[in-house]
Amino acid sequence: MNRPHGYARYKLDGCRCYPCGWAVAQYNDARDHAIRRGQWHPYMDAEPVRQHIRNLQECGLGLRSIAVAAGVDRKRLQAVLNGRPERGTPPQAQVRPALATAVLAVEPSPDNLPDATVINAVGTTRRLQALVAAGWPQHYLAIRLHMTDSNFSATLRRDRVMVRTARAARSLYDELWRADPHEFGVDNQAYSRARNHAASRRWAPVNCWDEDTIDNPATFPEWTGMCGRPEGSYIHERIGVPLCPPCLEARRAHNRQRYAEKKSLSVMEATG
Template identity: 65%
Template sequence: MPAQTVDSNRDHGYARYKLDGCRCYTCSWAVSQYNTARDRAMAYGTWQPFVNADPVRQHLKNLQACGLGLRRIADAARTDRKRLQAILTGRPERGTGPQQQVRPELAEAILSVQPTIELLGPATPVASIGTHRRLQALIFAGWPQHHLAVALDMTDGNFGALLDRPQVLARTALAVRGLYDKLWRQDPRENGVGKQAYSRSRNHAAARGWAPVGAWDDDTIDDPATEPDFGGKQSRAEALAEDALWLIERHGYTRQTAAERLGVTRHAVDQAISRAQPDKKITAQRVKTPPKCGEARMYRIHLARGENCYECRGANAAADRRYRLTGTRKTAA
């Protein structure tokens, strides 16, 4: 007997078998797989075809309160908008009220949707506190407002107004977040900002009590209840030493370039580090030059490469002799 075919827009599978009466191989196989899985789950006592819809309904209401529409929620949950409507208000055209139970898979998909700014429409108004904090931190780091306005494709007047608005559009908040992620590690003076503009921006931010980048955590910068962390009872010297050592050890700065990056003198950095680490003697930092042929330190590099350089080998032998006689491999100054 040939398989029954039905005119339907539904994809072939379990739903088409049950609702449209299609008995093709694909639909029959889907029903067979479903029944096998159901029987196994029932045998093990894990069969749970439905879950309570109340938590799902409340989550949908919370998402709507955050400005998300049902269509965007449905797209994020990879389901149909009408299924969400059935959970919230029912289907009046069918004379049914809100669903009391839903499939576990649908519940899990809906509950996994979180009210992030990426899901909002571009023109949706959002709180501006995170946007303000990011821009203020960049200005504190030495980025002039004009540079930031150009990067955001704004006029200087619009940028100034942005810093005073209680709300911004979602697309503006996302643009500022992207700019912050791009610029917060960079030195403005190495990216076209002059020394006067750099100092002016830092002084402008400091005079208004704006917080620097280091005072915020990425996961709490948008939280209105979060206060900037200026280091608590840590002294200015301790904070300076901590910041300078972080730049030196993590990013390869010298003390001089770290001092310039932090907007202080080299002497202030030396003094702060000596107080923070009294057991370490301050020594002048030298820029190491790469080894050249004819030097003892180049000999090991040749060995690692499998090369045989007689000149470096002789220099290494001479350094070994010098060490046995004087206790050092260095040549006399």
Template identity: 60%
Template sequence: MTRPHGYARYRLDGCRCYTCGWAVAQYNDAREHAMRRGTWQPWTDAEPVRVHIRNLQDCEMGLRTIAAHAGVNRKRLQAVLHGRPERGTPPQRQVRPAFAAAVLAVEPALENLAPHTPISPLGTRRRAHALVAVGWPQQHLAAHLGMNPGNFGTMLVRDHVLVRRALAVRAMYDALWRADPADHGATPGGITRARKYAADRDWAPPGAWDDDTIDDPDAWPDWTGKCGTVEGFWAHRYITAPPCQPCRDAFNADGRARKAAAKEGTTA
């Protein structure tokens, strides 16, 4: 592959054309100014980059995908991870700052993963459950995704979901969570049955989730706006919904504290 004219071609290929010479002159000028200011940093530690690459790999991102999103050559990532075995060189200890910044900017977002990558189904499941909780019959949701109802139901109980399907469900959720199912062909009976089905299974509606918690495995739905407190426990009674675990924990902790205070008062 022919390298484009510029600094790299001047240094690596010996090209002395005007474009390559100008690029080198610009580079040297910038370097001299940075050195006079004390800001010259030609290299930086490779370890944070190496750790980040491994974290991305743990999130099912391959080196080709990481390289594509960072705009770098895959072999440079391999050199950071494993060195160059064919040359007998160990993993790089230092990298250029621009290279480090490009790699560290890559995040394991769904959009960056290959479409057929299997991931946790939690966020997908919560979004589907939330739509059913506000009256969307499952057959309507399945049709929206181009699925039959049986496959849609199977998707909600599997231990993984493909990235392409997770993205489709997320787009569906964003489009429908504030929409009225009746405006999209759902019958009053179908809406009532969907809501009851969700209520019987304690499926939280969209209002109980924030965008930054719905995919978090450690997060609980905030049904009342006060979940995790004693006030939240009683608010569940008001909305005729079973108390969530954080509210039960808060209520029980408050009860234990009251008993301890009463015991202290008796023995004082």
């Protein structure tokens, strides 16, 4: 099952291809424009709101969940979308800015998507891998997620998971990420086995992530605290973790610059 490229594919599958990026950028522009206009006008154009509701529906959100997430009455969304057929009114041309901003702020996420919706697995695998890196045995995590061991290790390799799995993994992570496995009955041997397993696979530990980046497929684990800066690559070497893509890029830029400096120096020496 493949979603067409566009808003839903970008948000749910993490596709970062050009058409998906374009669709979301266009959409964000229209939304920001609508919100800015709304700050000065008692009413604003309903079309961006309607478009956003359709985008969310395309992601699998029902009108009821959108209404709950936005904190507005479902009937008001229906009026924006379809008008009030019983009164013979067409879809609303304009809406109050408060309604618009509330609806436009709703993003598809494991919080509001239906359980069986399939989404990209990055947030799930990153969280589970980070827990193993923190010394939580896979067997323990599998039990907590009501999975068999083999199902659990398969989940770690999946590109896509169901929303229900993503949600369960997230709440387990929220509970355990700063807890001590020993206090949950994990013995020393299982603890070090988990940590070694994660280290040998270079699974990024908890401190490489924050809530803003962990679900975003375009982000990388922050191994050094300075990734993407020249200092980052030295820290990579010290901790024995291969350069992450941003650090690789920073190293290349640095080398290019050194090369250019050397070259201009030798030109100066030759001419001087």
